[in-house]
Amino acid sequence: MSEHGIHHVTAYAGSAQRNLDFYTQVLGLRLVKKTVNFDDPGTYHLYYGDETGRPGTILTFFPFDHAAPGRVGIGETQETAFRVPRASIGWWTHRLVEKGVAHEAPTHVFGEPVLRFRDPDGMMLALVGAEDEGEGAYAGGDVPAEHAIRGFHGVTLLLGAAEKTAAILTGVLGFHETAREGSSIRFASGVSQGGFVTLRAVGGFLSGRPGAGSVHHIAFRAADDAAQEAMAKALTETHGLAVTEQRDRQYFRSIYFREPGGVLFEIATDGPGFAVDEPVEALGRALKLPPFLEAHRAQIEDVLPKVA
Numbered sequence: 084m085s086e087h088g089i090h091h092v093t094a095y096a097g098s099a100q101r102n103l104d105f106y107t108q109v110l111g112l113r114l115v116k117k118t119v120n121f122d123d124p125g126t127y128h129l130y131y132g133d134e135t136g137r138p139g140t141i142l143t144f145f146p147f148d149h150a151a152p153g154r155v156g157i158g159e160t161q162e163t164a165f166r167v168p169r170a171s172i173g174w175w176t177h178r179l180v181e182k183g184v185a186h187e188a189p190t191h192v193f194g195e196p197v198l199r200f201r202d203p204d205g206m207m208l209a210l211v212g213a214e215d216e217g218e219g220a221y222a223g224g225d226v227p228a229e230h231a232i233r234g235f236h237g238v239t240l241l242l243g244a245a246e247k248t249a250a251i252l253t254g255v256l257g258f259h260e261t262a263r264e265g266s267s268i269r270f271a272s273g274v275s276q277g278g279f280v281t282l283r284a285v286g287g288f289l290s291g292r293p294g295a296g297s298v299h300h301i302a303f304r305a306a307d308d309a310a311q312e313a314m315a316k317a318l319t320e321t322h323g324l325a326v327t328e329q330r331d332r333q334y335f336r337s338i339y340f341r342e343p344g345g346v347l348f349e350i351a352t353d354g355p356g357f358a359v360d361e362p363v364e365a366l367g368r369a370l371k372l373p374p375f376l377e378a379h380r381a382q383i384e385d386v387l388p389k390v391a
Contacts (some may be wrong), residue, residue: 085306087257089235089277090335090351091130091141092163093302095153097204097295099127099146100390105203106131106142109182110165111226114367115357117390120145121332124376125386133221133234136334136357136366138304139276140234145299148388152205153297156289157243158345160298162199162207164236166276169212171230172196178226193262193269193281205296211236213275237279238301239267240346241291245284247343251324252280255317256303256350277304282344290345302337302349311338311350333373334359 096102106112115136120126126147132140142163155161167175172189179186179200186200196212213236222228242248245268252258258270258280266285272278291297305311311329315338318324327339335351342348360371370387372380 085257085310086138086274086304086353087272088139088274088304089237089280090138090302090304090349090353091143092160092235092238092298093143093145093300093349094163094206094298095150095204095293095295096144096146096202096206097150098148099129099388101203102144102146103129103390107224109178109184111221111224111231112142113221113223115141116334116371117367117369118333118371118373119376119383119387121373121376124372124379124383127387127390130334130357130367134223135363137234137276138351138353139274139278142235147295150204150295153294154289154292155207155241155297156291157241157285157287159241159291160238160301160346161241161283162209162239163298164197164209164211164238164279166213166233166236167210167230168233169196169214172198172210172212174230175210192267193264202296206298209236234276237277237281238298239281239283240301240344241288242282242284242344242346243286243288244344245282248282248346251318251322251342251348252282254321255314300339300347300349302351305350305352307352307354308336311336311352314350331373333371 112131115132116130118128120128130143189198198210220231252270258272261271262269268282270280315326318326324340330337334357337349337351339349
């Protein structure tokens with residue numbers, strides 16, 4: 084049976100080194116791939132996740148030095164949340180204090196403990212205490228395995244209205260509504276990692292503005308090309324949405340569409356995965372380029388900022 088849920092989240096950042104330091108040294112994620120934006124190879128594309136970068140654990144960034152800050156608004160992702168063991172929220176609160184990361188007091192959302200904070204570019208993040216610890220912990224840094232992040236919990240989307248977006252989640256992407264709380268509607272896909280999407284319908288707020296700290300797109304899982312094709316067909320024939328042709332992203336194959344609420348969605352295949360061009364033990368160490376850019380490696384490396 085195919086698993087549904089979030090495949091990855093991609094956002095904009097400022098300094099590449101600052102981004103790398105925060106997500107690996109503060110949050111304890113693994114850099115699983117250091118490559119470039121295939122559509123703009125003068126820019127890094129950095130992927131963070133669990134040990135192998137499984138779907139549901141992957142947060143990626145396009146970092147631009149001196150990027151202007153984004154603004155969260157209608158048609159954007161308001162919050163990206165990770166799963167941690169429920170008993171670890173206190174440990175993480177102390178860690179954020181020790182690392183000098185500003186954060187809110189822990190609260191409860193849909194019955195779960197939530198610790199909210201921002202990354203160095205202002206991207207809103209949260210740690211959600213999950214009852215089942217699940218898989219996906221990466222303990223290669225200084226975060227003990229018992230407290231380590233277990234991939235995504237989910238995302239919260241800020242919308243003018245929720246109905247048409249909800250129809251895409253339930254009719255195409257494998258989610259179902261599970262709860263309502265105030266203006267928020269929670270949808271679940273049945274998987275532990277990346278299994279939740281929350282829609283917040285807030286009416287006529289300002290639209291979002293892309294920039295450092297804002298999310299570029301949310302990618303959802305397709306088991307393979309056939310599953311992706313069926314989802315594309317449903318989007319076009321049932322929901323009347325325009326969908327791009329399939330694009331080879333080396334580690335997965337993708338299609339893109341703008342959902343009715345204005346958020347850019349991607350559907351990405353589970354395979355072939357990040358070990359397709361380097362062994363698992365070496366993930367993230369070397370700059371990896373797709374074959375069509377390999378001939379330009381010298382020029383690309385000359386343009387990219389140095390990161391350690």
